[in-house]
Amino acid sequence: MKAIVLREHGSNDKLVLETHFPDPVAAAGEVVIRVKASSLNYHDVFTRRGMPGIKLPFPVIIGLDVAGEIESVGADVTDWQPGDRVVVDPIDRINGGLVGETTHGGLAERCRVPVHQLVRIPDNVSYDEAAALPVAYGTALRMMSSVGQIQPGERVLILGASGGVGVCAVQLAKQAGAEVIACAGSATKAEQLRALGADHVILYTEQDFVKAIHEQFGKPARRRGAAKPGGVDVVVNFTGGDTWVRSLKCLRIGGRILTCGATAGFDPKEDLRYIWTFELQVRGSNGWEREDLHALLDLVARGELKVLIDRRWPLAEAAGALASIEDRQVIGKVLVTP
Incomplete structure (x- = not known):
């Protein structure tokens, strides 16, 4: 089969299209x-x-998110049959491991997985929509709902709002009744984020987001009961790096910062004074639960959640697709189709 194969770490040139990679064969329970x-x-x-x-x-086929049609089943598989439409939960919650990392992933014509990782796709949800959900939207749902507990009327600042996690976080915060401030790198991205429900958009390429928050909503007060407390209630920050301390400066007293990753650096400078002075809460969110995937599919099926797809790339150009994410040239999700 055709597959994008990684045989050693490095830059994008290490992702190689191989045309005769061995076809997977389903074992018992797969x-x-x-x-x-x-x-x-x-x-x-x-x-x-x-x-x-x-x-x-090594070698490994990357690609955590996979949706497709069952082609063959292994021994003892009775609940699934060829032709079933499925999306894969990338986390193997029984044996451990992760699709596209410890086992072969989705950048190939075929993919072998245990049946306990399968989730059925509703009839009115497309393969493209289903493939976009698990990692990014699943992470956003857990972070914003289970961990973040966004409440009506809260003011929520979302950094990295144009990425896969971000576009879902914008929608979920708006659905929760929050006032949403999204950070974007271009006017085009800003327009799309407003269409998804963002009440305000800060172009971080033109203005420092901390200064923008203070100018628009006031500087956070250090004492409870202030007539104008200023700042925001929640900051969603999965970029890390030099945005971390700056995010703390946006939070009003008792505010919380949510993080599920660190695309710009996992060991940022810290300033503990803001945490104790404003009694801030740092809440980490790691991945998603199986029920989150079912909830997301239901939301999409009911038309209550939009899957924003930036572009579909052919398998042969998957390295370019990954580069577009690495260079932050996208809004929403990037798909690769065999």
């Missing part, structure tokens, strides 16, 4: 999926580069 769509995530960039403490079983 199925082989004919891939219809795979969506890329910044995690795939980290996988290609290499991550401290994680050793890959």
